[in-house]
Amino acid sequence: MQKLVNKSLCLWLLLLPAGQLVAMDLLVTGEDSKPLATVMVTQRLVTAPVLDLSDDGYPPNGVGNVAALESTRFSNEQGLVSFPDGGDMYRYRLRKPGYKDLHSPGADNLAELQMAREFDPLVLAAQKPSNVWLSQLDIGGGPELRKHFFLNCAFCHQQASPFMRVERSPAEWLDVIERMGGYGARIADDLKQPLAEGLASGFAKLNASFDTLPAPREWDAELAAASYREWPIGDGFSQMHDFILHPNGMVYVGDNLQDRIYEVNPITGEYTVYKVPHDENDELGGFLGNRFKSYGKVNNYVGVHSFAVSPKDGHIFITPSMQRALLEFDPHSKTFTRHPMKKGFYPHTIRTDAQDRVWFTLALSSQIAMFDRVTNVFTYYDIPARSFKEWLTIKLLPVIFFINPEYRPMPSVDRKSSGLPMPYGIDVAPDGRVWFARLYANDIGYIDPQSGELAMIDVTVNGPRRLRVDADNKVWMVAFQDGLVAKYDPDSGVLSKYPLPLRSEIPYALNVDRERRAVWVNGNQSDTILRFDIDTETWQVYPMSRQRTFTRDIEIAEDGSVFTSNSHFPSWQIEDAQPTLIHIQPYSQ
Template identity: 30%
Template sequence: MTTTNRLYLLKTTALSAALLAAAPVSASVISGQLTNAEGEPVAGAIVRLTDVGAGVSESVYTDARGRYVLETGLTGELRLRFRAHYFADREEQVSLAGDDATLTRNVGLTALTTDREISESLAASYHFNELPFDTEEDQPFTRDKFQLECLSCHQLGNPFTRTVRPAESWQQTVQRMHAYMGAVGITDKDRRRSEIFAEGFDGEPTEMRPEFPFDEALAHTKVYEYQLPSSGVPHDALVHSGNGLVYTVDQFADGMYVTDLAAGTTRFVPHPEQDMPLGGIFTVLGVPPAMNKVNVRHGPHSLAEGHDGKLYVTNSYSASIGVFNPETNTWEQKIPLPGNAPYPHTIRVDKDGIFWFSVVGTEQIGRLDPETQEITLITLPEPRPVAITPAVLTYGVAVSTLDGSIWYSRLWGNRIGRIDPETLEVTEIESPVFGPRRLRFAEDGVLWQAGYGHGQLARIDTKTMAIDVYDMPEFAPGARPGPYSLNVSPTTGDVWINETMTDHIYRFDPATEAFIAYPAPLRGTYTRDVSFTEEGWVCMSNNPIPVQALEEYTGVLMCLDPNYRP
């Protein structure tokens, strides 16, 4: 990749900030009703309008009476799609000239009738659930351990991954994946997992028939999607507090997308080489690069905004903290980690402007003072893996809003810990939920934590250590969601949860202890972190690995407006 700081201007949409923040002042309106063959309303259906050339989509949901209103600033020749669970998609081309144009589309949807049609319409979770997992808790291939280890980076059960293959073919893939986890020389387990895949992914339609709830909140939600062309893995997205732009790091494209929601543009800024070879620090160390990505130098993964307004990025492949300057749209010189510690993962910033980040390769937590650029690596208690991998994947990081202490999670070790920011003393406890991934503090000092293995949400009062655990919605028996990350709305206190297997985004109201599930517009949805705009939009990247596993084959920046037409 070139070392110059070129900016690639990618056309997205012509919406203004005013159009994005509220009902458009001057916009077209598409409205109507969706019904089934009996004329009954279809609630919770997705009505999606796409400018294919610009790579921009806007979606709304039908209400309890099947009605919808889509206010849009998109113009020209557009694609209009209607989608609902257990119904065939309807698509048509529409033309909008703008200038307050109105269009009415009342659509009758046709029910899917064959097992194959229904099966193909269902999310990865319901195909994954067909695998013949171990059933005894102490066995290595139970469903929760399978979800913990095999779904950490990508889905299993989508069309890309459920192809029919003999066990011998699966074993080649399994051995490679086990090696990524540090699990080598385990021939019997390689063989057993391969047999599970071959038996479960047999090409037959799934018999699962999930039941999807409808919540009236859907009728007051609009979803915006912005394609990120040349996507490798557009990993974490962050809304900048100063300029309102959305910054998305792409781990496998080695760069940063900068999306301006007001101007309707996205720029891609490649990370300069900065003397890092292809394969990154793995090449320097003489070992195969993570996930065998030999064409990646830096692998930007997670980002946090500093008190200076710059973005500090965990460069997973170059064992460094990248520095991106939003004022100049350029990457500054990276800050190397001591000892070439590979795969810095999740990064957060405390009230004093100090950065804290996890390091997967050495199972440590890092501390960065951006003024001196001094990095300290903190050794954690000895790993205690809960599955077949010897690693524990030191993962999420959160800064307490009460006392500034640093909390972390160990995904494959089922532990969470606390670090005193002054003494760096470490205390570690068992996780209240199986497979702790990312975690965040609310303004009231409550720690919220995603439990990936069992599809749970934990609430931890860190003053008293009182803990509440909530099961996320299960649409079919045993098909547990895979919550990856979460964030707490600064205005409502609601907890928004990323998820990887059910093609939904989840919202939890702590006051009512109720979940709302928002169907994603695209099948194959895999989201990894949440950031909020000043207007209350909920933004995240949608980025399965490989990105071709996502419907339409390109990663997107997705923002939900939960206050659309209140």
């Protein structure tokens, strides 16, 4: 009887005049013609807008383009998916674990799409996200080496993707480790050889036993009420690192490797690119030198990193990680202002407070900086060093960075990353305190702007990265190596831990929806974004449309939807080799 109903529904959809279709209605079935639920259906234009990419493959400064919008939805229990009908010709890609990907030809209207089971064990294994592979990777050395590996080798790209699963000899892995050290990884000197040997043997065993991989987490039926929009921007040599959702409705995305800012209209898909200016005497790579010589196409004199918006005039403040400066962008006049700094190295995460002061971390010099817009004066807060060696290393930074990068001495690296505690995430609490986390020191701290007090608090989590403060002044942070999020209550001093519902996930950042009491988490190994309900302590997981999706931040819109960007580095490892800006409309509001 069910089969007859399904065929009748399909026939009805086929016979219905196109003009009477409610949006673009699809019926997804299996080989038995029964409805298939939780199928990810991605709609793409058959003919994409023509782009002006005449500036070395990118849009020229100030020139407008239109991104080819991609939409993704999930079939419900009846196998139905509905897309708004924009009057264009579309093609569709259907994806569901355990089934063959289905690509439909372009058509005005589609009724039934039938998916076939996948039985090839190698293809089934390849469908599983990197975190599943990573969960079975045995590199030896015990938990300490594994956590050290996670901390230093998972902050740019997925670690067990097809690109990383290529079998290499210990010597080849050692070469990779040394090269990644130039990019910023901090593998301890005495762990480099054990890690190289462990990766060589571990991936060889993993590739030989792919058919024993565990199943990934199943997609939730509630995803049928969710919808995604995605805008391809940049190319395989971009790194869409951070972004900001502006009160003017635009989203501003920074291309860290190409020193460009994308101003995207999420309603129309129109976007304009603005090149970030640099001084004539600036060198490629700034004070760090050109670390990406082997990468190919780079233009990072500045290194666009993080964004914050002034509550006073809407100006956007940007940390240029490769410069000793703070950048200001006026979204009205489209002009940049550079505020030079006399102290500090590596401007990192940034926030503004209610008094229109700009706060940001200085990751290499272990400081917090505050820029007062009224006086145009920087104030620097030195974070206490963990040892004399660390204090001395930090004090010597101006001398070290004065040396030509080609001949600059590289200090030895121990397991505690002495000399580089790396203040990373930062946020301003409703009560005015400024909280920050030190990635390599496993602690957090706060500054009281009124008194100037700076206090440090040890936390029993590994790798606190980016943090946010909720409406009750409680501090939420990701534990990068531990696969969990944690909440610190400043009143009671209690730290609560909440494991992620995904195996071997390495969460990069989070943001708190203060109004809806939810925490959004960036999953970077599992191709997901996660939502944690604070009151019910329950998780919702949103799978992304592209394999090898690596996200670093989340912005929350007034309606509770969220934005993120696919910032996998290198971007050519992303499926389709295409970074994107992503908008997720969740099913719970």
